[in-house]
Amino acid sequence: MIDPRRKATRSASLITIGVAGALIFGGCGTPLSTLVLGKTGQAVVSATPAIGSTGADPDTPIVVQAANGTLTHVSVRGPKGEIAGTMDESGTTWTSSNKTLTFDSEYLIEASAVDPDGLMTTVNNGFRTLKPSNTFQAEVSGISKGSKVGVGMPLRVTFTTPIQDRANVERKLKVYASKPLAGAWSWSEDRTQVTFRPEKFWPANTKIALRAPLYGVASSKKIFGSKNLSFDFSTGSSLVLTVDASTLQLTVVRDGKKIRTIPVTTGKSGFATRSGTVAIMGKEGTIRMTDPSLNGTSEAYDLDVSYSMRIRPSGEFIHAAPWSVGSQGYSRVSHGCIGMSTGNASWLYSMVEVGDPVIVKNTGREQELDNGITDFSVPWRKWLKNSATGVQQVGPGGGIAPAPAKAPAKAKTKGSAG
Numbered sequence: 028m029i030d031p032r033r034k035a036t037r038s039a040s041l042i043t044i045g046v047a048g049a050l051i052f053g054g055c056g057t058p059l060s061t062l063v064l065g066k067t068g069q070a071v072v073s074a075t076p077a078i079g080s081t082g083a084d085p086d087t088p089i090v091v092q093a094a095n096g097t098l099t100h101v102s103v104r105g106p107k108g109e110i111a112g113t114m115d116e117s118g119t120t121w122t123s124s125n126k127t128l129t130f131d132s133e134y135l136i137e138a139s140a141v142d143p144d145g146l147m148t149t150v151n152n153g154f155r156t157l158k159p160s161n162t163f164q165a166e167v168s169g170i171s172k173g174s175k176v177g178v179g180m181p182l183r184v185t186f187t188t189p190i191q192d193r194a195n196v197e198r199k200l201k202v203y204a205s206k207p208l209a210g211a212w213s214w215s216e217d218r219t220q221v222t223f224r225p226e227k228f229w230p231a232n233t234k235i236a237l238r239a240p241l242y243g244v245a246s247s248k249k250i251f252g253s254k255n256l257s258f259d260f261s262t263g264s265s266l267v268l269t270v271d272a273s274t275l276q277l278t279v280v281r282d283g284k285k286i287r288t289i290p291v292t293t294g295k296s297g298f299a300t301r302s303g304t305v306a307i308m309g310k311e312g313t314i315r316m317t318d319p320s321l322n323g324t325s326e327a328y329d330l331d332v333s334y335s336m337r338i339r340p341s342g343e344f345i346h347a348a349p350w351s352v353g354s355q356g357y358s359r360v361s362h363g364c365i366g367m368s369t370g371n372a373s374w375l376y377s378m379v380e381v382g383d384p385v386i387v388k389n390t391g392r393e394q395e396l397d398n399g400i401t402d403f404s405v406p407w408r409k410w411l412k413n414s415a416t417g418v419q420q421v422g423p424g425g426g427i428a429p430a431p432a433k434a435p436a437k438a439k440t441k442g443s444a445g
Contacts, residue, residue, distance in 0.1 A: 070096030070142035082157040085243030089123040093140035100139040106132040127243040131158035162253035178228040179306040180382025181402040189218040191247040194415035205234040213413040231265035273389040290356030294363040303394025303404040308337040334372035339399040347372035
């Protein structure tokens with residue numbers, strides 16, 4: 028039997044040692060002393076980040092553990108006060124609810140553990156998180172938050188600085204969807220963008236969310252994320268346009284069912300429309316189209332064009348072309364755009380959303396991956412070669428509720444009519 032008087036004396040003595048060896052925090056930047064863990068009997072208390080460290084990684088929860096004993100008390104204070112946490116069933120591990128810590132800040136840990144003989148070990152010390160040399164932030168580009176887009180619109184994240192540790196950052200980019208799908212992230216060559224897409228297109232009528240806790244995440248040893256990112260959007264019905272320049276027909280398929288075939292004209296010799304899979308970039312309505320480089324030649328034009336749907340920033344559109352109705356379905360007479368009758372253009376304009384895929388084939392002109400929303404033109408195997416984490420199975424997540432869609436962007440004035 029343990030002598031109660033002996034136990035009380037040992038415990039009191041140990042607590043005194045813990046306080047005497049405690050880290051006394053000073054002003055910002057005060058160095059921390061190295062802690063000698065208080066120890067009596069078999070119980071040993073340790074923590075992650077390491078007690079006494081001065082450059083602790085902020086991308087981690089605080090974990091306090093007891094070896095050869097059980098924790099009886101844990102209190103952790105940070106720059107914003109007491110930090111909540113949970114104890115495991117064994118009573119040997121306490122984990123903070125905070126998954127990330129604040130940069131350049133002090134954290135004080137007070138913890139006690141009791142060994143099998145009832146003897147107490149007490150720790151009263153702390154650590155300091157690192158101060159980054161530089162930081163990065165991220166934002167979603169090409170989609171308005173809460174908007175509804177077509178099934179061919181990729182999810183693109185742009186960074187303020189190139190990302191060195193792609194895998195570390197990519198693991199923090201969590202995609203959720205109301206319908207199951209398989210997709211993958213793929214990086215740009217300069218590492219300033221990473222884009223997520225399914226192998227095919229997104230499922231129709233799907234709510235999608237990105238949750239990216241990037242604060243404290245390392246891009247390199249000196250560069251860390253300084254802000255979390257949260258983003259929601261959704262897809263509408265699946266509307267896929269296929270333009271075959273060999274037959275000069277545009278086929279409209281909605282949710283797997285063909286609903287209309289439209290005679291069209293495409294780019295003539297010297298102005299061929301580009302092949303490939305792109306997405307509707309914008310519904311720009313009636314705009315003025317001209318090409319100053321053709322002034323003084325027989326190819327010059329200056330026209331007001333209705334129902335303009337941009338598919339490439341270089342100036343390719345799907346639009347009404349009443350001047351070429353006689354050629355639509357028969358010959359290629361445009362300067363690169365896909366032209367159709369005013370009636371068909373009006374109907375199509377009312378159907379499409381930004382992000383609806385457009386598959387253009389048999390034009391004789393190759394795809395240009397840097398010209399438009401061309402992500403779904405990249406073969407899946409090639410896409411995966413630029414992924415740091417590979418294919419992800421995405422399933423339903425909680426709390427995914429997009430805001431109402433915003434109004435279409437205003438009309439622009441640059442284009443290539445025909």
